[in-house]
Amino acid sequence: GNSVTQMEGPVTLSEEAFLTINCTYTATGYPSLFWYVQYPGEGLQLLLKATKADDKGSNKGFEATYRKETTSFHLEKGSVQVSDSAVYFCALRVQGAQKLVFGQGTRLTINP
Amino acid sequence: GAVVSQHPSWVICKSGTSVKIECRSLDFQATTMFWYRQFPKQSLMLMATSNEGSKATYEQGVEKDKFLINHASLTLSTLTVTSAHPEDSSFYICSAPEALANSPLHFGNGTRLTVT
Numbered sequence: 265g266n267s268v269t270q271m272e273g274p275v276t277l278s279e280e281a282f283l284t285i286n287c288t289y290t291a292t293g294y295p296s297l298f299w300y301v302q303y304p305g306e307g308l309q310l311l312l313k314a315t316k317a318d319d320k321g322s323n324k325g326f327e328a329t330y331r332k333e334t335t336s337f338h339l340e341k342g343s344v345q346v347s348d349s350a351v352y353f354c355a356l357r358v359q360g361a362q363k364l365v366f367g368q369g370t371r372l373t374i375n376p
Numbered sequence: 377g378a379v380v381s382q383h384p385s386w387v388i389c390k391s392g393t394s395v396k397i398e399c400r401s402l403d404f405q406a407t408t409m410f411w412y413r414q415f416p417k418q419s420l421m422l423m424a425t426s427n428e429g430s431k432a433t434y435e436q437g438v439e440k441d442k443f444l445i446n447h448a449s450l451t452l453s454t455l456t457v458t459s460a461h462p463e464d465s466s467f468y469i470c471s472a473p474e475a476l477a478n479s480p481l482h483f484g485n486g487t488r489l490t491v492t
Contacts, residue, residue, distance in 0.1 A: 371417070
């Protein structure tokens with residue numbers, strides 16, 4: 265079946281540190297890949313996406329590259345800020361479908 | 377950009393009562409909406425797919441008589457938790473896709489339900 269696996273959290277970093285949150289997937293065909301962010305008490309917001317192999321999604325300093333050969337979509341940011349503290353979800357959508365399959369989420373805390 | 381509005385943002389109710397949660401697409405039409413449930417510090421679990429003008433499709437293990445879904449128009453879907461019990465306490469989130477191919481899902485801000 266289709267599934268998404270994220271690195272377990274929580275992740276705690278200092279401000280300006282480099283961030284990587286690993287995400288790998290299993291899917292039939294060629295899924296679209298997404299990163300969503302959830303701030304405390306809120307719903308999910310789309311952070312970035314990639315729809316085909318080698319695409320790089322980027323937004324607010326975050327980046328992720330769709331790697332078909334390693335079935336990965338790792339999230340990176342060069343210098344994190346306190347305001348980046350949130351829960352991050354990796355997700356996939358199988359071609360032709362509308363619903364998302366989510367990873368378990370990674371809670372990120374950035375200390376000043 | 378496209379917005380999904382969910383109401384209420386939080387609700388406290390007594391055991392045995394029913395609670396209705398609304399999900400509206402504000403500037404686009406949504407023939408399909410998705411209802412998710414999120415337990416503390418856990419991922420989102422898809423409960424059901426709401427289809428405008430027809431019956432909802434429930435995921436395995438979700439009680440359709442417990443979680444009533446109505447998608448009466450192209451911009452509104454409702455989830456009613458019937459005869460709520462403390463174990464129904466959770467964070468419920470709706471989402472809706474735009475009609476464009478490869479468009480992302482837009483999420484509501486969620487509803488925190490506490491059953492006492």
